[in-house]
Amino acid sequence: MPLRTARTAPYLFLAPFVLSFLIFGAYPIVRSVMLSFYITSGPEAQHFVGLDNYLHLLQDPDFWTAVRNTATFALGSVLLQLPLSLGLALLLNRADIHGRNVFRFIFFSPNLMGLVFSALLFMLILAPRFGLLNAALHALFGLPSTTRWLSTPALVMPALIMVALWLYTGFNMVYFLAALQAVDGELYEAATIDGAGRWAQFRHVTLPGIRPVLIFVVVLSTIGSFQLFELAFLLLGNSSGPDQAGLTIVMYLYQNGFLGGDLGYAAAIGWTLALMVLLLALVQLRITGTGKEAR
């Protein structure tokens, strides 16, 4: 009977998903909370310590180094990427530009390479003696050709931010371009007639028009930046870099949990990260949500 199967159908369709979700989604979340109250050595031995992991975390200098590094990266990354990808999208959105799709593809191609393989590539590009970057800087600007990007503590973060910029600007640009194209052209015409110049039009028509996407990209970028791991780990040769300049929160989690075997501490780090990210997102939404209004 059609109606009867229609009633059970959705449950059946969702069943496999829900099942695997319960096992690999819901359960790990709960288990993660519990784990964070234990110290473990490997998956076999565990030892209850209550909130000790968290307390220890708060006083752990390495953890705070990681937080500092990660925050620097996130801040630098977002602050640089946002204007760059928005600016590119604005340029590309102009009606008199041909080959928009070609440009879009080119800007997006770094993202296609993928994080991991890009990291391997940039390991060589950033190499002191024969790397492309030093060679180019030397040829174009006469800068020294032996800069040790990945082995000078002060240069590690800038290098990481640079690579992240290369990877993600095009990706964010695609979002912005779509948002820009969704703004009603007539609004610009009305603004022109109302006497608004280019900048006024940007402020009063464009920005309000793309605000949801703007917020989306900023929040997403921040959350993503805070979870930095692969890029740093690979570029620094499976380590946290000189003077731990490249130690990130997730890397610290990895080191403790999977090199050191303390899954409990790793879980605690994970939750602390989640909390930070959540707070940041809320703050950002707050700021932009009740921000500049109609006028």
Place this chain on the structure above:
Amino acid sequence: MAEIAFRGVNKIYPNGFQAVHRLDLSIADGEFLVMVGPSGCGKSTTLRMLAGLETISSGDLLIAGQRVNDLHPRARNIAMVFQSYALYPHKTVQGNIEFPLRMAKLPAAEVKTRALEVARMLELEPLLQRKPGLLSGGQRQRVAMARALVRDPVAFLMDEPLSNLDAKLRVQMRAEIAALQRRTGTTTVYVTHDQVEAMTMGDRVAVFKDGRLQQVDTPQQLFERPVNTFVAGFIGSPSMNLIAARMEPAGGGPGLTVAGERIALGRERETRFDLTADEAEGVACIGLRPEDVVDPQLVEEDRRLHGRVALTELLGREQMVYLDLRDGTRLVARLHADRRLKAGDEIAVGIDPARLYLFQADGRALAYR
């Protein structure tokens, strides 16, 4: 003085399509001019050229005596109401209305008072803090008007502002816009595809077809003295009947052969046209409005057409009768409902020569007396 003049204006797009052909049109200061025509006739393009949103390919556009072809829209001091209103969705009603004044860098106090004044005029006061998304179609339309009004421009341009409203609202807004224009005395150029709107609102109406201005005249003149078959058929509802005909003497005088029947035109003074003129021989078509069809009893035998009723539509006290004439041509007549008719009836209708229009083969009307 804000007269507007188009002199030999052409608009040709890069792909070669010509949207406007040699437009010559003058609009007097304070006039309400309606541009009307079917879609694609060039009326919107002309309006946008006036606004500065489209470039002018050749010819001159003058506002208040000054050539403005290359003048930026901002500098032309005109205001525009778009078909979709183009309200700034993220600003309140107040913000929308104030916007042009803020762009003109007027002092804040003045901006506020002027905006408030206009809002009051259009009964928008209670809605000032709302955003366009929460307004009804009619309210949005008024906000668009307010935004245009607040600028005190030299001309209002309106691009089918009532098309998105339901019929009842449209009628109401028509009256409001007309009243507003009379009160402010600002030159207004109004585009619509609806000829009823054109006829009821305009001081003068400009009829466009395929990028060419057909006729610009007062509504009455357009109705009584259309210059070609297009204008004749376009203006007036229901449309004028346009039927092929030939001039041939009948009953000892000038006459027409229409649908296989002879119509005597009697003495020439009875018609609007000079039947003795040479061009009269070139008559290829007659025009007769459905409401101008008369009771056959009121005219002589040689001024009647005969046909079979195909369809009747009762309109209350009157009825629209669709007749198939002797040669199959369709004639629409508006008759009194008292006459009981049904499909298949053979009836006669009367022609009053004074109400007849005569057109040549190229569509042009004969010269009117």
Place this chain on the structure above:
Amino acid sequence: MRRVVVYMLLVIFAMLCLVPIAWLVASAFKANADFHVYPVVPPVERLTLANFTSLFTQMPFLRFMMNSFFVAGATVILQLFFSSLGGFALAKYDFAGKKAVMGVMLATMMIPGPVLLAPMYELIYHMGLIDSHLGLIVPGMVNVFGMFLFRQSMLSVPDEMLQAARIDGCNEFQIFWHVVMPVSRPIVGAFCLIAFMGTWNSFLWPQIILQSSDRFTLPIGLNQMIGVYEADYGAMMAGTLLAVLPVVVLFFLLQKEFIAGLTKGAVKG
């Protein structure tokens, strides 16, 4: 801004994007000794295929590639199946607990991945799936984002179409398979690309799970090699180049669907 300036800026940035990739391609054909001599591009005569041969002889590169294809392929198929079915159920049916299910899933999407690493490892360990491809595929079957993507897309399939199919005698699964999925082809394309890319490039989880080198996927394998064959830059670049090709090809095939799928949700946002 003048058109010329705009084009210039766009071209400059395009160069910045392409140059590293071009260098990758050039380096893959550059002999190891030449890296120090010709930092950018070697003259044409000195191009060589030696890197590729050493790549395949020095390490089980082909094996890495096979592994990657296997894991990515299996994961994508499973994800596609579960996510599309789930999205279909959420889009076109009303049932008790629907809001709750969606709410819970949405909430879990907000939790950053690293939180789950420890317990997942524990779980996989107890399931005996450490160092196996199943250990990669099975946890990867859950793609909540994908399910919502399908839901969003399937919402716009007209209900009348489903009703017509029901009248024509289809059971619910047939409606899904023969009516809704074909109509959803663009989003399927976009999803496959996203899912494939995600799995193909994934590093952290395989790094944790895989231990035997003959099970390694490309990212893990290539990374390993750097430690072992430190100075074999050429082979490294060759390997990276080959590793990137499948994704590029797939993207070419599915470009339009991908961009549309990516931006659909955000713009409405």
